[in-house]
Amino acid sequence: MHRLSGKFCVITGAARGIGKAIAKAFIDEGASVLLTDKDAETLAQAGQELGSPTLVLDVEKEADWDHLAELHPTADVVVNNAGITGFEAGLAPHDPENASLEDWRAVHRINLDGTFMGCRYAIRAMKEKGAGSIINISSRSGMVGIPGAAAYASSKAAIRNHSKSVALYCAQLGLNIRCNSIHPAAIMTPMWEPMLGEGEQREAAIAAMVKDTPMQRFGEAEEVAAIAVLLASDEARYITGTEMTIDGGILAGSAAAPGS
């Protein structure tokens, strides 16, 4: 039996990577999915590939969320997945001493403000039915400090906390609207391209990345999508305000642990 049949789901940043994998998994489970992204061209390709409707939506633009609410005033599942590292246009300093205010704000505008507006849309779109599932894609970087990507880590930590505020707010109102966050570690998606390079350098970069991961590999977008399916489904009806890590075991221990 399909686990998401009859559910209308909105996914942000769904043109590629984790968002697209979640869209595919939701469709496979019988959901009807609206793919959204700010990259119109890649989004159109993904929509065609998955046979789903698309809407260009830039998560940092309030007018785009208003437009979505006009088109789709109700929804059962909203996945706030769109996010940036800040390194998309190339490497730049993102440490606490040298990051520029503009770079700091740009990361927060998309990752945090976008998730805030996505949750706000979701609550309003689910309120009438009194039920729904909001899934926010945070990161392992939202649980620990990342010296070289401080804005990313800060924005993802704030998403973790905001997810709990949303969960409690909805419960206080007596609504069956759940809100949870997913915290992936390194998942092989196009997001990594600017940081991995090519050829031998790429192999070395990948090896260095997974060196301290207990399972010794990158995760796959489909593995994150499997958690999103669970949280979107009615099987998760008593799960709210929680965080699910998917990290090959990284957060289970510490590099400083004795006897490692």
Ligand SMILES: NC(=O)c1ccc[n+]([C@@H]2O[C@H](COP(=O)([O-])OP(=O)(O)OC[C@H]3O[C@@H](n4cnc5c(N)ncnc54)[C@H](O)[C@@H]3O)[C@@H](O)[C@H]2O)c1
């Ligand atoms: N890949 C990883 O290792 C990893 C780990 C932890 C968390 N995450 C998080 O998972 C989410 C998806 O990451 P991914 O690896 O698939 O990245 P990706 O770069 O492959 O895909 C991100 C998508 O979001 C879209 N996007 C970017 N800015 C947007 C905006 N303002 N409005 C709408 N869409 C926008 C992009 O066009 C792209 O299609 C992000 O929030 C990311 O921070 C990824």
